[in-house]
Amino acid sequence: MTTQTAIPCTLMRGGTSRGPYFLASDLPESREGISRVLLAAMGSPDARQIDGLGGATTLTSKVCIVSPAAAGEAQQIDYLFAQVSVDKAAVDFGPTCGNMLAGIGPFAIEKGLVAAEDGETRVRIRAVNTGALIEAVVRTPGGRVTYDGDTAIAGVPGTAAPIVLNFADAVGGATGKLLPTGKAKDMIEGVEVTCLDVCMPVVIARAVDLGKTARESAKELDADKAFMARIERIRRAASLAMGMGDAEGRVIPKFAMVAAPAGGTGVAARYFTPLACHEAMAVTGGICIATACMLPGTVAEGIARVGPNERETVVIEHPSGQMEAVISTRRAAAGTVEVLGGGTLRTARKLMSGEVFIPARVWGGRVSA
Numbered sequence: 001m002t003t004q005t006a007i008p009c010t011l012m013r014g015g016t017s018r019g020p021y022f023l024a025s026d027l028p029e030s031r032e033g034i035s036r037v038l039l040a041a042m043g044s045p046d047a048r049q050i051d052g053l054g055g056a057t058t059l060t061s062k063v064c065i066v067s068p069a070a071a072g073e074a075q076q077i078d079y080l081f082a083q084v085s086v087d088k089a090a091v092d093f094g095p096t097c098g099n100m101l102a103g104i105g106p107f108a109i110e111k112g113l114v115a116a117e118d119g120e121t122r123v124r125i126r127a128v129n130t131g132a133l134i135e136a137v138v139r140t141p142g143g144r145v146t147y148d149g150d151t152a153i154a155g156v157p158g159t160a161a162p163i164v165l166n167f168a169d170a171v172g173g174a175t176g177k178l179l180p181t182g183k184a185k186d187m188i189e190g191v192e193v194t195c196l197d198v199c200m201p202v203v204i205a206r207a208v209d210l211g212k213t214a215r216e217s218a219k220e221l222d223a224d225k226a227f228m229a230r231i232e233r234i235r236r237a238a239s240l241a242m243g244m245g246d247a248e249g250r251v252i253p254k255f256a257m258v259a260a261p262a263g264g265t266g267v268a269a270r271y272f273t274p275l276a277c278h279e280a281m282a283v284t285g286g287i288c289i290a291t292a293c294m295l296p297g298t299v300a301e302g303i304a305r306v307g308p309n310e311r312e313t314v315v316i317e318h319p320s321g322q323m324e325a326v327i328s329t330r331r332a333a334a335g336t337v338e339v340l341g342g343g344t345l346r347t348a349r350k351l352m353s354g355e356v357f358i359p360a361r362v363w364g365g366r367v368s369a
Helices: 031-042 104-110 218-223 225-241 283-294
Strands: 004-014 017-023 062-068 076-084 119-127 133-140 163-168 186-188 191-198 200-206 254-259 267-272 311-318 321-331 337-346 348-359
Touching: 004 031, 004 104, 017 031, 031 062, 031 076, 031 348, 062 104, 076 104, 104 119, 104 133, 104 348, 163 283, 186 225, 191 225, 191 283, 200 225, 200 283, 218 225, 225 254, 254 283, 267 283, 283 311, 283 321, 283 337
Parallel strands: 017 062, 076 119, 200 254, 267 311
Antiparallel strands: 004 017, 004 348, 062 076, 119 133, 133 163, 163 337, 186 191, 191 200, 254 267, 311 321, 321 337
């Protein structure tokens, strides 16, 4: 009698995160069924995730589910992201993940969902969670994905082939608005913040207003329980002000704090996931923070060092190094700025391809027609 169900998957590093990538056709059809399978596959709830593929951190407890585009467009696929809780029996389908997004193009090409071209292949990706459209440019010499290259990203040892991620329709994916509260700055829980929705809804504060420098390590910030409780109160109050409802138990909106950079340009930032400080920088969150640096009236104005160009590369200093985000804007009437899009450079690597086994009592597999 079969007591385990085998499910095909590919374990990949995407940016500074890691997790299994599945074809949607290999998983249950309902979100509830998918959640049960992913909890079993990742080994949650358990602080060590000892009985699954999870790495016992939020950055290594992520899952990507890929399928052909629902609308049938060529060279386009759908990407559903799942954040699997480490120590709770919970799976969050609310946010997306820009780091894991880096592995979607290579995975889709290797699974035959997108036809590879010689040199490089452009893959159009719809983030099912938010509706955002992203173009991934993947190196495919000879029509095959290559993972080898000389591109380094902070938070990942060694080098790999570059993957360019260009975000279109990045504004208002979660709330429908660039500035969900209608203002560039709000006073929430006694702290001045900017609530911005570009790629990811983020509540941004100045580090100095929180008694911090944005030079702290992730461990230092996580250890300051009073500080972490304070920013969680701000995040939850801001979520209500943004029209997103009570954020308790949800990972969006995210929270970030900013300060003047140690280097010549850009901004120093610390980003929260939200109950822990990110050990590097999320792609979507980084693009949102970089956008705040380009907009007049935000909390980043005056501390971020950026140029006046309508296509600006913003350097974001984070705990593991630096990330560059390219923000495209257009000067509009009455001194306002229109955000056209953002992009960044990531890498990915295939680590393992095979099957993950879960107890058959959790799910017995797809029934053949």
